[in-house]
Amino acid sequence: MSIMKLIWAAVGLALGLSALAGAVHAQECTTKIGAVLPTSVDWGRPIAETAQFAVDQVNAAGGAAGCAIEMVLRDTQVDPKVGVDAAKALVDLEGVKLLLGAVSSGVSMPILTSVTVPSGVVQMSCCSSSTAFTKLSEEGKTSGLWFRTFATTGVQSAIGAKVAKDKGYGSVAILYKNDDWGQDMARLIAANFAAVGVEVTASVALNDGQPSYRAEVTEALTSQPDALYLALYPAEGTAAVREWISLGGSQNMILANSLKSDEFRDNVGMQYLGAAVGTDTASPRSESADAFRAAYVERFGSEPNGPGLANSYDATMIALLAMEAAGKDATGADIAAAIAKVTDADGTPVSADTAGFQQAREVLAGGGTVMYQGGTGDVRFDANGDVSAPAVVWSFTDAGTQEVEYLSLNEVDAFIASLN
Template identity: 40%
Template sequence: MRYLGLVFSLAVAAVPLSAHAASCDKTIGVVLPLTGSLSATGQENVKAVQLAVDDFNAAGGVDGCTLKTIVYDSQTQPAVGVDAAKKLIDINHVPAVIGAYSSGVSMAILTSATEPNKVVQISAGSTSPAFTQLAKQGKTGGYWFRTCPSDALQGVAMAHVAFDKAKLKRVSVIYLNNPYGVGLAKRFEQAFTAYGGKITEMVPYNPKQPSYRSEVNKALQGNPQALFLVAYPNEGATVLREWISNGGAQTYLFPDALNAPQFIGDIGARYLNGHVWGTVPGSMSTKSQPIVAAGFQKKFGHAFTQPYDTNAYDAVASIALAMEAGKCDTGTCIRDHIRKVTNDPNGTPVTAGVAGFKKAAELLKAGKPIRYIGASGDLKYDAQGDVQGPEVIWAVEGGKIVNKETMSPQSIAAITKQLGLK
């Protein structure tokens, strides 16, 4: 009974194929935060997943079968996410799982459910560098992929923003004590220190505490010029209110998880307007991006409002095209074909959307290679399942999140080299 209420039928119902379609299904699992700290992003990401499924089915399905998803709510909790993934694997027998968003939830699913069962896992928003290290150690079995760049990039980008643009010399860091928070905070510390800046305090916190006063009091030591807050929106709002009420410096560095209208609204424009420097993984300009953006607007009546929507769409596309290419029913087959449909320099470029997926199916049926150009970027998965991508610098103006400029992956790589980081 634990799962009662976790399956969201509205989000998971696949659009049926036309009357001539084959009466077979290909099902993939989805574990995203529909409730909890990251619910605002998870709910929108599920819409992007549904759009991709609809586009494949309108294009004729996958290998002649209807593409379907079964969606479970992770509640932004590792134990709940693992239980959901195990149910998808043990009962629904899915060969692939999309999720989660939180790196802590994704890591728990990877180590306890997907990798041991040889099931592919693709995350659209888990950015911890820990996944790269795990893959390098051979502990993912090659079953881990993500359509978003690692925080190894975001940490460097944030340090560049803090030192070079905001002209900060002393920054205090409060970070969530999970793989996401630890990985991003430590990478920022490495890069900011390499620039010549000083981290006055590095203060971890655990979620769902009644108060964060002691953490904030510690973070205020050393006369910092700014606060880098690595948090999820709910707890982040509580921490920041404590910081403001205790007279902390009014310059804030916010990462991707706080690129959320809900968080900005909870704090209030008068505290944030002109005081925020933010970073968030962005999408490279590709031919697929406007196709997916237009499809999302038409289907849901509004534009993208959350990070990682295009990444969620591309997660579905990566799995479905691998299924098509390999006539796959197993995680191992999908794993072995994902790079064949995204990385092949000799493959015919194909885009997202109904027309793009039809073209892909026709080429694969004819035995010709393809190269899927994602809505979030080129999607060239490396040996660790990572992709490269830009970082968008954002601010808060008029109570709204405003994108200011984009740092290319090439520029971040150059800064990383300049700072002597790996």
């Protein structure tokens, strides 16, 4: 072998050993984070899988704050009591300082007030939209530990009002889930529909697990409204719509994003959903959103069409970036304070992937800040841990959903301002 070949072989060996040493170093310790997500429902499993995808990418970058990350996942079953018990186990037994979740404001709220805030644990939710969290923060009751990557119910309710106005509906009845999220939605929907001249003829709450919703549906149907607004989850949503259709209710329906579900579509039947449209927050038309979509398709072999997927990815990645910025053995308060360092509008832009996390590590180590650019765009939290977002109107197809209308962040903000 020539001298030059020997030199290059030695260099290659050194680089290989260096990379191996870095990988070994990252595995010398493990930091657990908690996740409380509804893995027992069909639309909840992809949310959890997307969070794990972000964890895997961070571990490929060497982990966070020098340690490999282990996401300890617990199923909430979209049940407040189950969610609280799961969160307590993660905090008390696993010792996590960061909790991802939950889905549904009615589950996230009791976890926040009875588990994470009292224990000083950061709670980062992908999918809780109630404005009750904003109020709680304004009252100083979240201790700065609450963040969410999903826009508040104000966006969905406003765009729902726009849909009703654009379709010329004169009257709408509301069926809503009787929890924090549903109550918040019902209140906002009624106000926003009134602002655009649409009469709300009835607003009826549905409780979980009832054998029948005929009485509630009959109450909503009494005034024969032009359309029905549904702020429900798939199980009660399916039962309610079946009753509604069987009693002669209109197939004109406006759906909250919680019903953007194959389970709901298949159980109700496309023959009854042809006139139904839904609303959701949306990823911006940006390079970072496109990059997330491409990475998701490569990982899972399908489009990220389910609710909360980009939000789940961003929640996880931002939380882990904050752990990197806060350093090893950081407290929940330290991690919460570091979130501003990784979502700084004036910081160095970093991509949502392994390479972006490595770049962020270098910038943070040098005393700088970064601007995370992810599946939902440039995520920026306000003083209450809230974000705003573009919106989309969608409809069901035989294969999934399709976009009907896209509204940019500026268009959403302008329409909401017009309501006020």
